[in-house]
Amino acid sequence: MARLFALTIIVIAIASAAPVVMHTWVAPADISTHGHLIDEQMSETMIEAGLSFLAAQIILAIFIWKFSSFHRDGEIRTFPGGAKGLVIAAIALVGAEVLALGVFGVKAWADVYLTPPSADAMPIQVQAGQFAFYFRYPGRDGKFGPLHPELINEATQNLFGLDPEHDPDSRDDIVTAEMAVPVNKEVHLLMHAKDVGHSFFVRELRVQQDFVPGLDVSLHFTATKVGKYEIVCTQLCGLGHYNMKAYLDVLSEHDFNDWLKKEAAMQ
């Protein structure tokens, strides 16, 4: 039975690694300027973790095979080098891995979170509420009008709680249910939660960020490929969580300007 167990461990280890090696289930292609850093970090980690996984499982299986009850009368022996050698090896190998991944990983993170958006990045506000995303563009004046939560009223389509009568900056704000951005243009996303926690996840953009009620969070990215992508909520927000989504349209600059004009006319 020990030998069967050892073989099973090896078969499971190889079968577990196979879909990863064969790229059976992978994330969709990256469409952002920063995404390749995340993908590279993921690949490097996969190689290091994958080899450690296979090595650990195979050595475990070999020792189970070799030292099981078939060898009951064998002499008890201690692994050469003892615990000291293993501790030193673990600290050296895993320590080096930790340092390498930790240091290189900072760059991908810094690109998204520690670098401020450029001055000419296009601001878009996204508001998350049970169970929809809404987007606001600042209009020609380039300024967002202030929010008045007490004025939010879905029946009158005042989804953000704007007061154009008293706030001149709100008058040309454009509110949409879909998000469109021009390709190769940096977007500065201003994230605002209306009610509970939500999250903004676009797999292709390699972007995921929680909305924090009571705290406005921002994010910036540049989409590099024209297309339509799903935005999904990844923070449990209530009974309709599974159905909370919107679409991101990455358009050419020309198409984007046309879209914005059309949306402005519908306000």
Next chain:
Amino acid sequence: MHDTSAHAAQHHAPTSFIRKYVFSLDHKVIGKQYYALALLAALVGMTLSWLMRLHLGWTNLAIPGLHFLSKNGAPANVMTPEFYLQLMTMHGTIMVFFVLTTAPFAAFGNFFLPIQVGAEDMPFPRFNMMSFWVTFLAFIVLMLSFLLGDGPTLGGWTQYAPLNAMGAVAGPGQGLGVVLWATSIALFCIGQLLGSLNFITTTLDLRVKGMSLMRLPLSAWAWFITSCMGLTAFSVLMPACILVILDHVAGTSFFVASGLVINDQLLPHSGGSTLLWQHLFWFFGHPEVYIAIVPGIGIVSHILMANMRKPMLSQRVIIYCMGALAVLSYMVYGHHMFVSGMNPVSALAFSFPTLVITIPATITVLIWVFSLYGSRLRINSASLFALGFISMFVSGGISGFFLAQPSIDIMLHATYFVVGHFHMVMGVAAMFGIFAGTYFWFPKMTGRMMNETLGRVHFWLSFVGTYCVFMPFHYLGMAGNVRRYSSFPEDYLQPLIPVHRLITIAALLTGAAQLIFVYNLIQSRFRGQSAPDNPWQATSLEWSTATPPPFDNFGGKHPVVYHDPYQYGVKSSVGDYVMQASPEQVKTEHEEK
């Protein structure tokens, strides 16, 4: 280290049924009560997971009888999205608190810690009894949420703010359901604080003559380290739960910020902090992962040595590694919050210790694996589950390497990759530790042997089955499959539904295999072969006493300890081992200086 006669509990064997089996002060009975509670909770939690898996595979499937669980949640026996979330929340809460904390720590620890240190009982038996009954009450309160109001909370076992503090307006179960959840968990915390206090004082004050700290078995060390974590972690979660209850019933705003709107109504809250809950919860939540797994590390080490017939390469290193895991567990909790809106610089600060924690985990695995070298490994149900534990611990632990890095977490956070990771490392691995402990200690606990054939069948189905269930979770996560969705209407998720169906079938079969274990447990309890005092030729003090142990554990005697706990691979008058309490002097190469 003291003579137990001066410090142990001053109580005598009870005679009435109530004091003997219900409100018992005997740590062994309390240990069994905890085990029974964990078993009941595991069966409930597993049934809920079956219902969830069926729904994930076939969204519109009518499950006969489902409406008995919730009239509103299952019209025509088809699960609604909100009922799915309620079942998911209850599954997570039941499994993390009432199974993974209760069985390896409170059940086995209660039964065996006092015996392994040579004590007659715990120092505060009434606290010990109270600890179990408060925990039992916590379970009842949690179950009541199925019957009262509009059902259990749907906010997940992490109960993120402000969804947890807004009241019924935020959705079904978010009013009374959350209050019951928070009350249950606060009670659970009280139970575990009382238990931890007893475990710590038992270890420090009630060791018999000769039982130095370094002569404690690794299982005793694991329970001691876990109780130190329990004392600090549960004492943070309990007040956090009280604050949630106050937000519901006293009009406070600890977790609800101002200016929030639901159903076009401005909520009457102001000044609360969304992230405060996450900090409090995860300051408990990450140590909780180790509260679930460290007892498994100790139990598996303890069992492996009895079955390898040789000591580990170093017990001391494993003790230090368990200690390092415990200390680091408080410094890494922020990795749950990389994309939560926390300052992005602090993500890097939390990332580094999270990566570093892999070092003691790796050392522990290497010590286990390379200790097998040159052993005379016995294969039985207990050792199979112990070895299976190592395989699962490796598989589940390695995926933590990905999640420790904030940049990768951007892609994997809140996906099935995370679900696969924690199910494997703190769910399945910890369960394998519980199973190994059960097959190993059942004879001592009941006086009867478990059926070995059924044990092996249970192992094979569980080992292969759990890999079939939880390894594909990682692939789903890598493809971007989001967790906590009751169905997958998103275009990109639809191609993944066949994988979910396969997982569901594997989960149903693996779950059914657990019924073999339950049958074996019950059948062996009443009809099992009579167990000798030391069926495994093991060395620690629990095997020095009668099977099952008498009320005062050692029949009025006070054992004296002469040896390190794992004197295997030696030549003595009884065989290839010498018991801790045996005065026989044998030559050994392994006794650590």
